[in-house]
Every structure is written in structure tokens, then in C-alpha cells.
Amino acid sequence: MLSRRTDLPLDADVLGRFLPWIIAFMVFLAVLATAGMFVLQDAASRWSAGVARTLTVQIPPPTGERILPPAEDPRVLEALKILRTTPGIVRANVLSDDRLASLLEPWLGRASAVSGLPLPRLIDVEIEAGTTVDAQALGQRLAEAIAGASVDDHRIWLDRLLRLLGAVEWVAMAILACIGLATVGTVVYATRTSLAVHRQVIEVLHLIGAQDAYVARQFAWRALSLGLRGGLIGLSLALPALLAVGYVAAHIDSELLPRASLSPLQWGMIAAIPLLASAVAMLTARVTVMKTLAAML
Amino acid sequence: MGFDVNDCVVRFENVGLRYGLGPEVLQDISIALTPASYHFLVGPSGAGKSSLLRLMYLALRPTRGLISLFGRDIAVTPRDELPALRRRIGVVFQEFRLLSHLSAFDNVALPLRVAGTRESDVQRHVEELLAWVGLKDHIHARLPTLSGGQQQRVAIARAVITKPQLLLADEPTGNVDDRMALRLMHLFEELNKLGTTIVIATHNETLVKRLGHPCLRVDGGRLVSDRPEGFLKSRGSAGDGHGAEPTPSPRTLGILS
Numbered sequence A: 001m002l003s004r005r006t007d008l009p010l011d012a013d014v015l016g017r018f019l020p021w022i023i024a025f026m027v028f029l030a031v032l033a034t035a036g037m038f039v040l041q042d043a044a045s046r047w048s049a050g051v052a053r054t055l056t057v058q059i060p061p062p063t064g065e066r067i068l069p070p071a072e073d074p075r076v077l078e079a080l081k082i083l084r085t086t087p088g089i090v091r092a093n094v095l096s097d098d099r100l101a102s103l104l105e106p107w108l109g110r111a112s113a114v115s116g117l118p119l120p121r122l123i124d125v126e127i128e129a130g131t132t133v134d135a136q137a138l139g140q141r142l143a144e145a146i147a148g149a150s151v152d153d154h155r156i157w158l159d160r161l162l163r164l165l166g167a168v169e170w171v172a173m174a175i176l177a178c179i180g181l182a183t184v185g186t187v188v189y190a191t192r193t194s195l196a197v198h199r200q201v202i203e204v205l206h207l208i209g210a211q212d213a214y215v216a217r218q219f220a221w222r223a224l225s226l227g228l229r230g231g232l233i234g235l236s237l238a239l240p241a242l243l244a245v246g247y248v249a250a251h252i253d254s255e256l257l258p259r260a261s262l263s264p265l266q267w268g269m270i271a272a273i274p275l276l277a278s279a280v281a282m283l284t285a286r287v288t289v290m291k292t293l294a295a296m297l
Numbered sequence B: 001m002g003f004d005v006n007d008c009v010v011r012f013e014n015v016g017l018r019y020g021l022g023p024e025v026l027q028d029i030s031i032a033l034t035p036a037s038y039h040f041l042v043g044p045s046g047a048g049k050s051s052l053l054r055l056m057y058l059a060l061r062p063t064r065g066l067i068s069l070f071g072r073d074i075a076v077t078p079r080d081e082l083p084a085l086r087r088r089i090g091v092v093f094q095e096f097r098l099l100s101h102l103s104a105f106d107n108v109a110l111p112l113r114v115a116g117t118r119e120s121d122v123q124r125h126v127e128e129l130l131a132w133v134g135l136k137d138h139i140h141a142r143l144p145t146l147s148g149g150q151q152q153r154v155a156i157a158r159a160v161i162t163k164p165q166l167l168l169a170d171e172p173t174g175n176v177d178d179r180m181a182l183r184l185m186h187l188f189e190e191l192n193k194l195g196t197t198i199v200i201a202t203h204n205e206t207l208v209k210r211l212g213h214p215c216l217r218v219d220g221g222r223l224v225s226d227r228p229e230g231f232l233k234s235r236g237s238a239g240d241g242h243g244a245e246p247t248p249s250p251r252t253l254g255i256l257s
């Protein structure tokens, strides 16, 4: 790759063959971890934005002998009136019995079994984008007008979910930090070994009047070149893996699964990982060489 | 004579050296070499000649005593200033210590490149000098393909390419025939005339006699004689003893000018 005149027979040593593969592996893992982190961050922000725009009003099941359909229940009509006069609310829909039944189906089975049950009335409320509605105040107003009415703004559910996502993000970051440390450790070890192998040559360079930086530069350039080589291998292995995961995710029909697509900026950051890895390798090699040489006369 | 010891290129005072925990291989060495002096370093094998030179070219630190080079006490010279000192010293190692993965050209070019010389100048100087030591046809040969004597000439070329102020050579003519030995010595003479201080360790008594420079004689790790006339001045006293060889001066070739 980067061809530069060097005085050290660095290309001939075994490390040149194994360091790129280690770095390729590290970059592979780092790309996957980073992509995963981005998808989670996206999902978290999208969910909190989406959930913040909906409320659910709940009215206890009717108690009389005659059970009216939800849309005819006077308590529901009263609630709708209040909701429609509340600023910031775009839409308020009563969930029909059929819809309720279908929501309950996974737990309670066929719709017919559900139809006789006293079900709470649910009103799905959509809030205008960019505004907030004080759910607590609204709940109070509704409860005053209708006994037992309450407002659920999904905060508790959302908070738990976000906390979970946050924890997973931390894990991803910890993995990235471990990958970084492992890379640094590997480069330190590889550089030290290489220094030991080329000790004779380095000593001659020294006696000829080479500064430590002159020797360090040669190691640093090589680490950069090997790092780039490895980084590109790692990236080219990770990309198909990412695309495959994205493809599978796109074909699972689930609202809960985060959408596995990345923004151009995020793709850019992922593409920068091999560069970052080789920069780390270069810097590490330089520091290692300078430290080792400082112990020489 | 009013001579200031700080003007000495090399000064040793009661220097002792031991390798690890071994016995002292050099004891109570005191030397003062003036600018442009020329000495042979002689003595039996194992006497400590190479060790003495190693101290001079800063490959080793003495275990006791004081060493100063170019007027600087090396014990108190910061480590990052040593490369600059070393660049003023040319060394021909007894075992050559050439870089076997490089060509003859790149080996000789090394001291120039390390010092940051422009590549066009490197090219010119190195080719000229290699031609002068008789390696015109081997400029780009890889080191292992050269004979012992040829490698030795590469080592000598590497040592003199920067026109150092101090030239230290350890058995520089051990692997070449007498004619080539004399020719190489001629190179050292020319350098010396330009002001380079020279110390050559050798077993070659004929050469020592022929050139007539003062001798530093080591035996059993001690300096047994330092001819006083060599202490301050050696130039001129020996300059005419070797005129028999009709070799062209390296200076006329521009190598050493």
C-alpha cells in the first residue's frame, strides 16, 4: 500500500502478515457494534417522538344492563367533547368494540368470546406535532366530568423502554472501548516484537546518528499501512454482514423492530472506523518505539 | 604550550569499562586526541581495542572515569543531543554492521539520509565515493552478494560519506589485499588532511610502520604507550612517508572537497 523508503526490513517480518488480520477482525467487530448502536439510538428517538404524539383516554367499562356500543356511550361523547376543545389535539377516535376485541385477541382468543365482556372504552388521541399537551391537567378535567376516566401518556412504558435501550447502548460502547484497547494492546505487542527482531539494525541507525523519531517514523508508517490494509479488509467483511441484517430486518413485519437503515452521516462514521483504527495503530506504534528507544543509550 | 584540553576531540580520564558483572576489560585509560591527529590503535587480540573504540563512538558508557567528545562531557549530555554528536563521528565497525537487506548504495547513503540530506546530493556523493573505493560495478548490488573485502569497502564508504570530524575504524583493512589496503588508507590520509581526527585499530604492523603515525598501544585493558609526539600533533610528521602510491587523490575527484 503506502510505499515509502525504509531502512528497516519491516516487510519481511511475520508481524506484517498477522497484524492486518487482527485489525481486520477488530474493525469488523467495531463496525457491527457501531451500526447496532446507531440503530438503537434511532429507534429510541423515533419511539419517543412517536409516543409523545399520542395519548390514550380510558373510561371504565359501562355498568348498566344495556350496554351501548362505545360510540354511543354518553360518557364517551362527553369525553370527546372535552378532548376536541383542548388545544393541541388533532384527532380523537373511539376504539370500536371490534378493534378492542382484535387487540385482546392474542390474550383472550376469538372475538366472539370477548363480545360479552365489559370492556373499558378507549379513545386514541393524536397530538399536533410540535406541541405538548399537559396529560395530567387533561386527566383531571376528564375525571371531574366522567367518573373513573384517566389519561395514559405511555410515559412509564416509554421510560422503561428507553432505559433498556440506554443500557444496550452502554454495552455497545463498552464493546467498542474493549475493541479499542485490544487493538492498542496488539499493536504495542507487535511493535515491541518487531523492535526486538530489528534491534541490530536499529542500533546501527542509532550509532550513525539517527534520532529516535527517525526510527519511530518508519514503524509508525508501517503500522499505518498495515492498519489501513486490515481496516479495509474488516470493513469489506462487515458491510455485507450489515446489509444482510438490514435485509432480514426489513422483511420482518413488526412495528417494534427498529428500522435498520442508517443516515449518510452514520455511514460516513462507519467508513471512518478503519481510518480511526489505522490512526490508533500508527500513534501506538510511535509511542511504543519512542518509549523503548528511550531506554537505549 | 597553552593547549586547552577542552579543544580535544576525544578526551578520556581514568576510564574503566566492564561488561555486565565481568572483570574490567579497560582500566585507567587516559587519552587526549587533538583535532586532526592520526593514531593507530594496536595491541594483541582481546586487549580491548574494540571496546575502547565503542566508548568513543558512544555505543557504550564507561563504568567509571570521564569521557568527553568535542569538548562535551558525555555523562551530562542530554540523550536527545547524542545523535548530533554521533553524526560528527564516522565508524567502521570490526564486523561491518552493514544492513544486509539494503544495497551497497543504500548502506552508504544511510548517514546522509539520517541527517536529512537532499536525495539528489545523496545520489551524487554516494555514487562517486563507491566508484572511488572500486565498487562502481556493484553500486546496486545486494549486500550478501558482495565479498568480504567488498563489504568492508562499503563499510568504509559509509563511515566517510559525511566527512566526519572524528573517524574511528576497527580493522578496516583486514579483508582486503595490500594494494587496496593502501588505497583505503590513502582515503583516511586525505580526510585527515582536511582536519578529521583519526583512530584506526589494526593488527597490520607493516601498515603502521609504513604510514608512521603514532600508536596507542593497549594490552590487558591498559594503555601501555601513547607516544607523546602524537599527543598534540601528528599531521605533517608522517605525511611524506607513503607517497609511493600513485593513486589519484579523492579530493581531486571532489569527494572530499
Ligand SMILES: Nc1ncnc2c1ncn2[C@@H]1O[C@H](COP(=O)(O)OP(=O)(O)OP(=O)(O)O)[C@@H](O)[C@H]1O
Pocket: B019, B022, B025, B043, B044, B045, B046, B047, B048, B049, B050, B051, B052, B094
Ligand atoms: N559484548 C561483550 N560482552 C562481554 N565481554 C566482552 C564483550 N566484548 C568484548 N568483551 C571482552 O572484552 C575484552 C576486550 O575485547 P575487545 O573486543 O575490545 O578486544 P580487541 O582488542 O578488539 O580484540 P581483537 O583484536 O580480537 O578484535 C575481551 O576479553 C572480550 O572477551
Ligand SMILES: [Mg+2]
Pocket: B049, B050, B051, B094, B170
Ligand atoms: Mg576488536
